[in-house]
Amino acid sequence: MKLNIDQKTASVEAARMKVPDWHGKASEMLPASAGTILDKGSELSEDKLRVRGVSTSQDSSTYSQSGLMASGVHDDPVTLDPQELNDWARRDVPVEEEPDCADWMVPAYEQFAHAEARANEYSRAGGSLLTSGGGAYMPSINNGKLAFKSESADTVSEDGATIVTTDGSKTMTVDAPGASTFVTSEGLHWAVANNLQDQQWVGTLFSTQELVNNPSDPIGFPRVDGHTGPLFVGHEPSRPSILNRVSVTARSDTAQSLQFKLRSSLNYNRVIRSFSQDIPQGKSTTDFRLLSIGINPMVMEIQPESGTSVILDDYSVFP
Amino acid sequence: MPEFIFKERVSGVGQRLYNNPLTKEAPDGRTYRPTRMRLPNWVDRDVMTEGVDDLASASFDVSVERISEARPLDILLDSPIFPDLSKAYSTEQIIDEITEEAPIDDTEIIDEWVHNSAANSAILSGWTREYNRNSLASTDSGDAQTSGVAVRDFSFDGSETGSQVVSNGSASVDGPAGEFDVPNNGGKVQFAEDSIGASAVNSNGGYQFDGSVAQYGDLAEIPIEEPIRFPSLYSGDRYTGGTGFEMPNVLNQAPPEESENQTVSFNMSSNSEQDVKFAFRNPNDYSQTVTENTLTVPEGTSEVEFQVSAQPAVPPVAVEMQDQGGSVQSVESYSMEAQ
Numbered sequence: 088m089k090l091n092i093d094q095k096t097a098s099v100e101a102a103r104m105k106v107p108d109w110h111g112k113a114s115e116m117l118p119a120s121a122g123t124i125l126d127k128g129s130e131l132s133e134d135k136l137r138v139r140g141v142s143t144s145q146d147s148s149t150y151s152q153s154g155l156m157a158s159g160v161h162d163d164p165v166t167l168d169p170q171e172l173n174d175w176a177r178r179d180v181p182v183e184e185e186p187d188c189a190d191w192m193v194p195a196y197e198q199f200a201h202a203e204a205r206a207n208e209y210s211r212a213g214g215s216l217l218t219s220g221g222g223a224y225m226p227s228i229n230n231g232k233l234a235f236k237s238e239s240a241d242t243v244s245e246d247g248a249t250i251v252t253t254d255g256s257k258t259m260t261v262d263a264p265g266a267s268t269f270v271t272s273e274g275l276h277w278a279v280a281n282n283l284q285d286q287q288w289v290g291t292l293f294s295t296q297e298l299v300n301n302p303s304d305p306i307g308f309p310r311v312d313g314h315t316g317p318l319f320v321g322h323e324p325s326r327p328s329i330l331n332r333v334s335v336t337a338r339s340d341t342a343q344s345l346q347f348k349l350r351s352s353l354n355y356n357r358v359i360r361s362f363s364q365d366i367p368q369g370k371s372t373t374d375f376r377l378l379s380i381g382i383n384p385m386v387m388e389i390q391p392e393s394g395t396s397v398i399l400d401d402y403s404v405f406p
Numbered sequence: 407m408p409e410f411i412f413k414e415r416v417s418g419v420g421q422r423l424y425n426n427p428l429t430k431e432a433p434d435g436r437t438y439r440p441t442r443m444r445l446p447n448w449v450d451r452d453v454m455t456e457g458v459d460d461l462a463s464a465s466f467d468v469s470v471e472r473i474s475e476a477r478p479l480d481i482l483l484d485s486p487i488f489p490d491l492s493k494a495y496s497t498e499q500i501i502d503e504i505t506e507e508a509p510i511d512d513t514e515i516i517d518e519w520v521h522n523s524a525a526n527s528a529i530l531s532g533w534t535r536e537y538n539r540n541s542l543a544s545t546d547s548g549d550a551q552t553s554g555v556a557v558r559d560f561s562f563d564g565s566e567t568g569s570q571v572v573s574n575g576s577a578s579v580d581g582p583a584g585e586f587d588v589p590n591n592g593g594k595v596q597f598a599e600d601s602i603g604a605s606a607v608n609s610n611g612g613y614q615f616d617g618s619v620a621q622y623g624d625l626a627e628i629p630i631e632e633p634i635r636f637p638s639l640y641s642g643d644r645y646t647g648g649t650g651f652e653m654p655n656v657l658n659q660a661p662p663e664e665s666e667n668q669t670v671s672f673n674m675s676s677n678s679e680q681d682v683k684f685a686f687r688n689p690n691d692y693s694q695t696v697t698e699n700t701l702t703v704p705e706g707t708s709e710v711e712f713q714v715s716a717q718p719a720v721p722p723v724a725v726e727m728q729d730q731g732g733s734v735q736s737v738e739s740y741s742m743e744a745q
Contacts, residue, residue: 091416092416093419094624160554160556160562160563161554162565180552186512186517188614192552207436218556221548221549221554226522232544234487236487254535285514
């Protein structure tokens with residue numbers, strides 16, 4: 088097995104990606120005229136990678152949530168619908184009956200269950216997503232890669248933002264209430280801060296630990312408190328090639344535009360190419376071609392519009 | 407034939423050897439992350455099998471020498487979540503600070519489990535920073551009933567309430583090797599064949615209860631040159647009816663050079679005389695203890711040293727070090743030298 092990042096030197100936030108054996112050696116497998124750019128994925132830039140023939144066809148106009156998973160921790164409904172989850176959480180958390188249950192625990196319960204369910208789907212597809220959700224002031228929120236700094240809701244409200252940190256050495260700001268995507272050279276994260284009360288507020292964190300390459304099992308996009316987060320998947324050609332045909336099958340609860348960003352597998356901060364594509368409500372397949380002197384494995388970020396429910400069914404790369 | 411060495415190549419770096427693969431599939435179809443030890447490049451199958459077997463019959467002559475006073479707690483790292491709290495290795499040392507910061511108000515801060523969880527979170531997130539200088543571990547603390555407490559492969563069973571935990575005397579935690587019971591006001595380490603996780607629980611009988619989980623991803627590699635605390639949860643007079651939980655440090659004792667004889671040395675700081683469990687665990691199956699000993703370290707900083715021999719060579723093993731009473735604050739160094 089070959090990986091893009093060494094665990095020994097990686098930061099704690101690192102999201103690792105399995106890469107094919109030919110990664111870094113591709114130039115040896117192609118004619119000399121192909122050049123050495125194949126070994127330098129980070130050098131691929133917009134002018135060296137073309138996206139052509141982007142088109143979408145509708146497979147079904149019906150939006151279905153089949154194939155999603157539950158948290159496995161609670162008896163939560165299998166859904167991406169925040170209202171349905173919130174209704175379930177209100178019924179399940181005995182705020183009125185139990186003196187040690189507070190109002191903020193309802194969204195905390197709902198968001199934890201939602202996050203765990205998405206982590207289960209990502210794991211089923213072959214990757215690893217670390218998540219956490221709950222009271223971010225006390226007791227605090229930590230998903231193993233990322234944590235909210237413990238601040239009272241009063242302070243967060245006053246600042247209009249809060250802080251997430253990796254191991255204390257790196258900090259990033261999240262609008263509060265709001266959601267933010269954080270991409271660093273090694274890390275891929277999404278954080279949400281919401282339900283600000285006087286002291287307590289609710290935070291939810293998603294961090295990729297191991298990227299799933301070319302997934303073919305359904306994965307729901309995270310959807311928390313009116314925000315929809317991105318999914319990061321590995322784009323892995325089966326062999327070095329100057330052409331990749333890509334097929335992305337997704338289900339959406341509404342017609343919308345998806346944002347696609349291809350990032351370097353050697354430095355996630357480097358966006359090699361980005362584009363958007365309209366998709367209809369229901370199930371649809373978006374096809375496109377990538378053309379370059381040589382295409383190394385990359386990371387694909389797919390971002391739906393905020394407040395929508397989307398399920399990624401399949402991401403295929405040929406060859 | 408079982409595999410004992412897994413090869414992993416990293417782009418631009420080269421080959422790495424590990425005792426377990428990066429991921430495995432559990433019987434329920436989910437993938438999980440085994441606890442891995444990086445192996446030195448000289449290791450072969452014979453060392454991983456015969457070497458471990460030979461080590462089981464070895465005896466150690468351990469020397470413990472006090473070399474100075476206990477190191478100040480300032481040498482520990484801040485919690486990234488609670489950077490303004492005092493540095494501590496025990497929940498008992500900081501819980502009053504947390505209670506003062508956010509007193510119970512019966513509307514948002516509704517019970518003492520919030521304070522316990524926050525204290526555990528501070529201790530464990532500080533420990534994670536220290537441990538992860540050499541490896542990869544993750545922890546989570548919080549309300550195990552409602553918000554849920556989970557790391558990648560270990561999570562509490564969200565169907566239990568705090569009152570059930572008190573009546574059962576334990577809470578249930580799910581791990582890659584199945585469920586295990588964690589005693590109330592105490593904790594447990596699950597050493598399974600290829601995974602290691604720890605959990606601690608505290609319930610006063612209300613609806614919510616406080617839980618913590620830790621997953622050891624890659625074991626801390628030696629040499630250890632900076633302090634790693636021993637988290638001590640629920641010890642002290644505040645917590646009655648349980649044993650408390652002293653979370654072990656588990657290190658990857660992989661000899662950098664091949665030899666039949668190695669000298670192991672490490673330093674520990676303790677605020678009083680204390681017994682410490684010291685065990686070698688089989689790198690091919692962590693549930694098996696190869697050999698076990700109890701050390702007694704005096705108050706202060708002690709240097710511990712012993713020789714270890716095995717044929718064809720001293721193999722890598724997982725070293726489990728567990729404070730038996732809540733006094734040991736940190737292991738400050740750990741190294742191994744071929745003789």
